[in-house]
Amino acid sequence: MPHIGPDVTLDSPAFVHDTALIHGKVHIAEGASVWPYVVMRSEMYEIRIGARTNIQDFVMIHVGNHTPTLVGAECSITHHVTLHGCEIGDRCLIGINATIMDGARIGANSIVAGHAIVREGAEFPENSVIAGVPAKLVTTRDNGDANARNARFYHRIALNYTEGIERLSPDQIKALAAE
Numbered sequence: 001m002p003h004i005g006p007d008v009t010l011d012s013p014a015f016v017h018d019t020a021l022i023h024g025k026v027h028i029a030e031g032a033s034v035w036p037y038v039v040m041r042s043e044m045y046e047i048r049i050g051a052r053t054n055i056q057d058f059v060m061i062h063v064g065n066h067t068p069t070l071v072g073a074e075c076s077i078t079h080h081v082t083l084h085g086c087e088i089g090d091r092c093l094i095g096i097n098a099t100i101m102d103g104a105r106i107g108a109n110s111i112v113a114g115h116a117i118v119r120e121g122a123e124f125p126e127n128s129v130i131a132g133v134p135a136k137l138v139t140t141r142d143n144g145d146a147n148a149r150n151a152r153f154y155h156r157i158a159l160n161y162t163e164g165i166e167r168l169s170p171d172q173i174k175a176l177a178a179e
Contacts, residue, residue: 007042014052015158024063029053029073033158042069050075050090054154059083064102072108074151086118089126091144091151098135106130109144149179 002018008026010016015033024042028034031052038059040047045063049055050073057079063069064085071077072090079096086100089108094100096114103121106112110124113131124130129138153176157168168176 014155015161017161031155031158033154035059045069045085047071052151052155053077054151054158056081056154067103074148076147076150076154078114091147093143093147093150109142109147111143111147113138149176152176152179 003021003023005023007024008022010028012030013028013032017034017036019036020034020038022040025046026040026042028049029051032049033054035055035057037057038055040061042063045068047061047063047069049071052073053071053075055077059077059081061069061083067085069083069085071088072092074091075088076093078094081094082099085102086104088094088106089110091108092106092110094112095116098112098114098116100118101120104118105123107124107126107128109126110128110130112118112135116131116135117133118130118135122135124137127140127142129141131138156172156176
């Protein structure tokens with residue numbers, strides 16, 4: 001049973017799946033997408049999802065004991081990720097099943113590898129590639145363009161879903177590949 005609470009602000013998202021459960025003070029920006037079985041809960045502080053960011057299937061987002069959860073623009077928060085009271089910069093990709101804990105900060109243009117666990121209060125600068133348990137800086141490089149392309153890919157899919165189209169056309173695939 002879907003739920004979008006009375007304190008949720010939907011600022012023209014591209015797509016919110018009808019199985020999403022969104023409670024408390026949550027702001028979802030223009031062009032963002034929220035996929036099947038996402039749960040967002042914000043009983044205090046707030047959750048903010050940036051423009052054209054995709055929150056993929058089975059993601060759990062909650063606020064921390066002392067911190068909101070803030071996700072920048074053009075991010076991909078991939079399947080089964082847990083975000084808990086953390087801050088994610090613009091154009092980041094958070095890999096499958098990663099966990100980012102209270103007070104952690106991930107700089108813009110970064111990648112957090114799948115299954116990584118970012119500890120409470122950990123901070124990583126822009127252009128980081130982060131992996132491991134506990135997560136550590138592996139290398140630095142500007143991933144912003146690639147991460148933004150991935151976000152645009154999900155934005156296109158989201159727009160299709162709002163029209164009842166569940167597959168990209170060959171022309172859409174070609175256009176996305178040309179970007």
